[in-house]
Amino acid sequence: MHPALQGLLTVIIGVGGCISYFYFSNQFLDKVLFPAKGPNAGRNINRANMIRPWLFLFPALAALGLYLAYPVVETLRLSLTERMTLADGTTDYNFVGLDNYTQMMAEPKFWEALTNNLMWLLIVPAMSTIFGLLVAQLTDRIRWGNIAKALIFMPMAISFVGAAVIWKLVYDARPPEADQIGVLNALYLFFGGDDPQQWLTIPFWNNFFLMTVLIWIQTGFAMVILSAALRGIPEETIEAAIVDGANPFQIFFKIKMPQIAGTIVVVWTTITIVVLKVFDIVFAMTNGQWETQVLANYMYDKLFRASDWGVGSAAAMVIMLLVTPILVWNVRNARKEMQ
Amino acid sequence: MDNIAGSKSSLTWAVNLSVLVLVLLWLFPTVGLLVSSFRTSDQIATSGWWASLSSQERQNSAIRVAGEEVIVADGFEIRGSLFESAEVTVSKWGTSSRAPEAFDPDDVAELKNDWTLTVDGQGAFVMTSPTTLEGERLPRVFTTATAPPEWTIENYENILLDPKNSGGMAKAFFNTLTVTIPATIIPILVAAFAAYALAWMDFPGRALLIAAVVGLLVVPLQLALIPLLKFHNEIGIGKGYLGVWLAHTGFGLPLAIYLLRNYMVGLPRDIIENAKVDGATDFQIFTKIILPLSFPALASFAIFQFLWTWNDLLVALVFLIDATGDTTVMTKQIVELLGSKGGNWEILATAAFISIAVPLCVFFLMQKYLVRGLLAGSVK
Numbered sequence: 001m002h003p004a005l006q007g008l009l010t011v012i013i014g015v016g017g018c019i020s021y022f023y024f025s026n027q028f029l030d031k032v033l034f035p036a037k038g039p040n041a042g043r044n045i046n047r048a049n050m051i052r053p054w055l056f057l058f059p060a061l062a063a064l065g066l067y068l069a070y071p072v073v074e075t076l077r078l079s080l081t082e083r084m085t086l087a088d089g090t091t092d093y094n095f096v097g098l099d100n101y102t103q104m105m106a107e108p109k110f111w112e113a114l115t116n117n118l119m120w121l122l123i124v125p126a127m128s129t130i131f132g133l134l135v136a137q138l139t140d141r142i143r144w145g146n147i148a149k150a151l152i153f154m155p156m157a158i159s160f161v162g163a164a165v166i167w168k169l170v171y172d173a174r175p176p177e178a179d180q181i182g183v184l185n186a187l188y189l190f191f192g193g194d195d196p197q198q199w200l201t202i203p204f205w206n207n208f209f210l211m212t213v214l215i216w217i218q219t220g221f222a223m224v225i226l227s228a229a230l231r232g233i234p235e236e237t238i239e240a241a242i243v244d245g246a247n248p249f250q251i252f253f254k255i256k257m258p259q260i261a262g263t264i265v266v267v268w269t270t271i272t273i274v275v276l277k278v279f280d281i282v283f284a285m286t287n288g289q290w291e292t293q294v295l296a297n298y299m300y301d302k303l304f305r306a307s308d309w310g311v312g313s314a315a316a317m318v319i320m321l322l323v324t325p326i327l328v329w330n331v332r333n334a335r336k337e338m339q
Numbered sequence: 340m341d342n343i344a345g346s347k348s349s350l351t352w353a354v355n356l357s358v359l360v361l362v363l364l365w366l367f368p369t370v371g372l373l374v375s376s377f378r379t380s381d382q383i384a385t386s387g388w389w390a391s392l393s394s395q396e397r398q399n400s401a402i403r404v405a406g407e408e409v410i411v412a413d414g415f416e417i418r419g420s421l422f423e424s425a426e427v428t429v430s431k432w433g434t435s436s437r438a439p440e441a442f443d444p445d446d447v448a449e450l451k452n453d454w455t456l457t458v459d460g461q462g463a464f465v466m467t468s469p470t471t472l473e474g475e476r477l478p479r480v481f482t483t484a485t486a487p488p489e490w491t492i493e494n495y496e497n498i499l500l501d502p503k504n505s506g507g508m509a510k511a512f513f514n515t516l517t518v519t520i521p522a523t524i525i526p527i528l529v530a531a532f533a534a535y536a537l538a539w540m541d542f543p544g545r546a547l548l549i550a551a552v553v554g555l556l557v558v559p560l561q562l563a564l565i566p567l568l569k570f571h572n573e574i575g576i577g578k579g580y581l582g583v584w585l586a587h588t589g590f591g592l593p594l595a596i597y598l599l600r601n602y603m604v605g606l607p608r609d610i611i612e613n614a615k616v617d618g619a620t621d622f623q624i625f626t627k628i629i630l631p632l633s634f635p636a637l638a639s640f641a642i643f644q645f646l647w648t649w650n651d652l653l654v655a656l657v658f659l660i661d662a663t664g665d666t667t668v669m670t671k672q673i674v675e676l677l678g679s680k681g682g683n684w685e686i687l688a689t690a691a692f693i694s695i696a697v698p699l700c701v702f703f704l705m706q707k708y709l710v711r712g713l714l715a716g717s718v719k
Contacts, residue, residue, distance in 0.1 A: 006517070010584060014525040022532055026622045052621055053542040060533030060592055061548075066570075067563060067589020068555045074566035131361075138358045142351075148358050150706060152365045157702035158695050159650030161670040165677065165691035166368045169375065169388075169684060181387045181684070183371065216365065221713065228714050248350065277559050280652045284674050296561055304657070309565055316562045327557050334553040338546060 018059065025055045072320065079313035100310035110315070112291055113298040116207055117322075120278065120294065123208070125271040127215045129264060132222025136230055137252060149227065153220035160217070160280030167213045168285060171199040203291040210292055213281050218274065222267045229263035230256060269326050276322055295319050369695075375688040377490045383684045391488050398439060401479035404456065404466055414469040421462040421480060431483040432458045439481035450478055458482070494689040508693050511672040515649060515694070517580060518659065518668060522587035522648045523641055529588065530595030531637070535625050537596065538603035539611060549600070555593040563590070564657050571658065580666065583659040590654070591644045598643075601715055602636035603629060639712025642705050646698050669694040 029051060034044035079100055081093040104110050135152055139145035155163065172182030173196040180186040185196040200206045233256055241255045257264075279296035286292045288301065295315060303312035374388045381400055382391060406419035421429075431440035434448055434456065442448055444460040456478060458464045464480065466472070498508050536542075537549055563586070571582045606629065614624050630637075648654075652670040659666050667675075673690050680686050702709065 006580060010521045010581070011524055014521060014584075015528060018525070018528045018532075022622065026620070030620065050542065053536040053540040053545075056532045056536035056540070056621075056625075057548070059529045060596060063529065063585075063589045064552070064555060064592055067567065067586065068558050068560075068593065069551075071563035071566040072558060074569075075562045078565060135358070135361055138354050138361075142355055142358060145358075148362050150703070151362050153706070153710075154369070154699065154702060155365070156709075157646055157698040158369070159652070159670055159698070161650070161652055161673050162691050162695045165673060165687055166372045168677070169371055169688065170368050172684075179386050179390075181383060183367070183387065183389070186387050186389075216368070219365070224710050224713050228710075273557050273559075277561065279561075280670070283652070284677055296559075299561055300653070303565055313565060316559070316564075319559050319561055323557055323559055327554050330557060331550045331554045335546065335550055338549065 021059065022056070026052070029055065075313045075316050075320075078309055079317050081310060083309045096310070100314040104311050104314050109288075109293055110298060113288075113293040113295045113315075114318070116291075116293060117276070117295045119207060120211055120214075120275045121272060121322075124211050124214050124218065124275045125268045127211075128218035128222045128271050129226075129267050131215065131219040132224075132267065133226050133264070135219065135223045136227035137256075140227070140230055149223060152223060155217045156220045158217070160213075160278075161284050163213050163217055164281055164284035167209075167216075168200075171209060173198045200286050200292075201290045206286065206290055206292050210281055210285060213285070214275065214278060218271050222271065225263060225267050226260065229260040233259050269329070273323065273326060276319055295322075372688050372692060372695075375684055376494055376692045377492065378685065379489075379491055379493065380683065380685040382489070383688075384682075393488065399482045399484060401436070401481050403479050404464060404477040408472050411467070414467060415471055416468075417464075417466045417472060417477075419464060421458065421464060421482060422484070422486075426487045427462050428485045429458060429460050429462050429482050430485065433481045434478050436481065440483055454478070456480070494685045495693075498686065498689050498693065508669060508672060508690050511667050511669045512693065514666055515668045515670075518583055518587070518655065519645060519648045521584045522591070523644045525584065526588045526591040526595050526644060527637055527641060530592055530599055530640070531630065531633070532625065533592075534596050534599035534603055535621075535629055537600045539624075539629075540621065552593050552596050552600075556597060558593075560590050560654070564653075568657060578659060578661040578666075580659065583655060586654050586658045587644075587648050587651075591640075591647070594643065595640050598640050598712060598715055599633060599636050602633055606632055635708060635711060636715070638705065638708040639715065642701060642709050643712055645701060649694075649698055 029048050034048040034051075035041075038044075078093070080095060080097060082096045082099070084092045084094055086092050135149065139148050142148070158166070169181070170183050171185075172180075173185050174180050174182075176195050180189060180196055182196075184199060185193075188197065199209050237255055237259070238251060241251050246255070277296055278294060279300065282288060282292060282294050282297045283300070288294070288297045295318060299312050299315035299319070302308045302315055306312075371388050374391060375383055378388065378391055385398065385400070402421050404417065404419070406417040408415045408417045410416075429444050431443065433439040433441035434450065435441075442458070445457060447455050447457045449455055452468065452470070452475075454466065454468045454472075456464060456466045458480060462482065462484065466477070468475075499512075500509070501507060537545060537552075567586060568578075571577060571585075576582045576585075610628060610632075611624055614628055619627070650670065652668075652674065655668045655671060659668065660671055669690075673687070673694060676683075676687055676690055
């Protein structure tokens with residue numbers, strides 16, 4: 001069957017299945033299991049209402065459990081085992097304790113990935129937030145502010161792979177005698193550089209060229225959220241500051257910044273999560289060569305190129321470990337808000 | 340606020356100017372790719388895309404003299420033009436790669452076998468020879484010429500319409516679409532019911548479940564790759580569309596539930612309680628009242644999920660694309676082109692732009708919902 005037809009069929013079956021599940025399970029509950037009539041009508045209604053939420057929740061909970069919660073446990077288990085192919089062709093998993101972790105720690109590539117990731121964690125959220133805040137503040141008062149914001153927001157819609165191609169063109173290098181077609185090299189030569197540079201192959205600095213791509217994408221996100229936060233600041237506080245003779249910089253740093261501090265933290269942590277998962281950009285642009293490895297790509301290498309599920313899972317657990325503080329913080333905040 | 344003491348006109352100018360600089364800086368890379376996708380490979384390889392916007396002098400690659408020979412008084416002659424466009428101005432030309440600028444326009448070059456060749460300022464050439472040129476290997480001409488900007492849609496034709504082109508994007512485009520549409524629609528429905536239960540139904544453990552959803556929001560999907568691939572293999576799905584649809588549904592659910600619940604909680608309590616008093620069941624309240632009222636939140640999530648599944652590489656690599664490569668998606672195709680055709684920017688730029696075009700359209704048409712969703716979705 002043609003995949004497009006298959007897709008259409010899946011939409012119909014999926015949507016139809018969902019609707020009929022919800023409809024018939026509710027009908028079954030109300031008409032067959034606990035009918036709201038007869039001697040026990042009142043008790044039946046209460047019972048039906050106790051069960052109904054779980055009918056509504058069941059498909060979502062099943063999917064969440066299977067696709068997100070179970071893998072966390074399973075990955076933890078896999079990271080403590082070694083996959084063996086037995087003589088009869090079946091696979092078996094041997095418990096090896098922390099061997100995978102010690103093996104991973106012994107690899108220089110892992111430490112390279114970890115230090116690079118930490119560098120990404122420091123720089124990308126900071127730069128995106130700063131640029132986002134800058135644009136949000138600057139566009140707040142000008143007439144074409146919304147157009148400017150839309151254009152800076154646009155990279156959010158572009159895939160990481162698309163962005164990788166876009167920026168590879170920027171970083172392109174041609175032989176010294178030819179005209180440069182990459183903007184960066186053209187500028188570099190124009191301002192007196194000697195030879196065109198292969199930017200992505202210069203260890204250490206190439207990390208920053210990769211980070212630029214993500215900053216370019218994430219600034220729009222930071223800008224949108226911070227711009228809304230700036231709009232939400234009560235006018236009176238600003239007017240009062242103006243009356244007291246504050247200059248625009250004082251207004252920004254002393255009046256506005258403290259009032260949106262909470263939002264800045266939210267933006268920062270959200271981008272931090274994106275950074276921890278960054279994979280496509282590195283995969284498409286350098287594939288971790290020239291000392292640009294990051295954890296997610298290291299993990300992919302281990303899992304699918306080296307087929308080493310043990311070490312790959314251990315690397316995944318490291319990413320999980322780095323995410324955990326933010327996870328806990330988010331959950332605590334959400335609970336506080338609900339009370 | 341423009342007329343109060345806090346803002347000065349010089350500052351307004353500075354603000355406008357710096358915003359302009361930032362916008363141009365942000366647009367520049369994308370525009371470069373777009374412009375490049377409309378240039379020929381020759382043009383891309385010899386000059387920066389910013390140069391293509393105006394007439395530029397550049398060295399062209401060699402063009403071999405060709406044409407019908409005619410018999411003239413003292414031998415044979417071929418006349419013709421090196422360029423199709425009449426607006427080209429030749430400033431220098433030559434007949435060998437060692438001296439590509441040896442001659443001025445209208446100079447006569449003496450070649451082997453007593454051949455002569457002359458090229459004028461418009462690129463018209465005259466080649467003469469005492470003997471017939473039939474079957475001879477004719478000389479190549481190197482030119483340095485000024486040409487007006489020139490655009491072509493040939494790249495798009497090659498990549499989208501040529502069925503023989505193995506680097507073509509047509510199939511990958513449809514595959515991406517096939518992945519995206521079910522993966523966008525199904526989670527919405529599943530999530531909407533769950534969100535309603537979490538927002539408006541009372542049951543023990545509700546707060547805990549909401550907290551769990553918030554927690555799952557940030558669980559990296561990297562952890563799910565191997566366990567789920569193993570699971571898909573065990574239940575016989577293997578790698579394929581069904582697997583990728585299920586995976587995208589699972590990964591999209593936390594955000595969907597979170598967004599929709601937050602929106603539904605904000606709906607007026609009166610409407611729902613009135614409906615209950617009138618004897619509506621929860622199922623009716625959900626389908627007749629909540630769902631229509633939640634349209635903005637549904638649209639927000641649909642856009643997120645669409646962009647995310649369309650742009651995804653990792654999930655497709657792991658759950659969809661098998662060894663045959665029949666089910667390749669655009670992102671994977673582009674990564675492969677980056678590896679195999681790293682220098683052919685006309686192919687890369689065009690392929691990338693084809694994959695970017697759809698999300699960009701969605702982005703500009705539905706930006707309102709996207710912004711709304713972002714504001715609701717970032718955990719406060």
